[in-house]
Amino acid sequence: LQGRPAEAAPFARRAIAMAPAPSMLHILAGWQIDAAGCRDEGAEILRLAADGLSGTVLGSWAAFHACALLGDGDGAAAHGAALDGALRNEFAAIMVAEASALIGRRDDAMRWVRTAIQFGFVNYPFLSEYSTHLAPLRRDPEFQSLVRSVQARWLGVTAWERTQLSR
Numbered sequence: 001l002q003g004r005p006a007e008a009a010p011f012a013r014r015a016i017a018m019a020p021a022p023s024m025l026h027i028l029a030g031w032q033i034d035a036a037g038c039r040d041e042g043a044e045i046l047r048l049a050a051d052g053l054s055g056t057v058l059g060s061w062a063a064f065h066a067c068a069l070l071g072d073g074d075g076a077a078a079h080g081a082a083l084d085g086a087l088r089n090e091f092a093a094i095m096v097a098e099a100s101a102l103i104g105r106r107d108d109a110m111r112w113v114r115t116a117i118q119f120g121f122v123n124y125p126f127l128s129e130y131s132t133h134l135a136p137l138r139r140d141p142e143f144q145s146l147v148r149s150v151q152a153r154w155l156g157v158t159a160w161e162r163t164q165l166s167r
Contacts, residue, residue, distance in 0.1 A: 022052025098133030
């Protein structure tokens with residue numbers, strides 16, 4: 001989330017090695033490894049997680065993201081319906097937004113960005129710059145408006161953190 005995915009990828013690989021059974025950790029790690037520029041590796045981790053978690057919401061989430069990384073919009077859409085209403089936190093929502101943007105589903109991506117923000121995702125640098133997956137949306141006026149809407153909240157959070165650290 002700080003725009004340094006290459007630094008995070010080795011930790012994601014280590015986490016997978018320490019927890020071999022498919023879990024949410026594998027979904028997050030596979031997505032992180034892709035963000036670091038290792039698309040095939042990330043997609044394979046997600047595919048294995050989807051297979052191991054088949055029949056669950058997490059399995060659908062993993063399959064959705066694996067398909068998105070592989071550019072399979074139809075495959076992703078087949079799994080995406082299971083995600084509506086099932087994901088109830090800002091990080092899950094922003095990942096679905098990123099995957100939707102990757103496969104060119106602009107309206108779905110925008111809906112999930114709005115959902116992430118409603119759940120409290122206000123990481124302005126991530127939205128405006130760091131997320132490579134959201135790059136297809138950055139010129140979209142609606143996306144720009146959403147990003148601007150979180151900027152003041154982000155600056156407020158970071159100002160509060162600075163005052164807490166200086167104590």
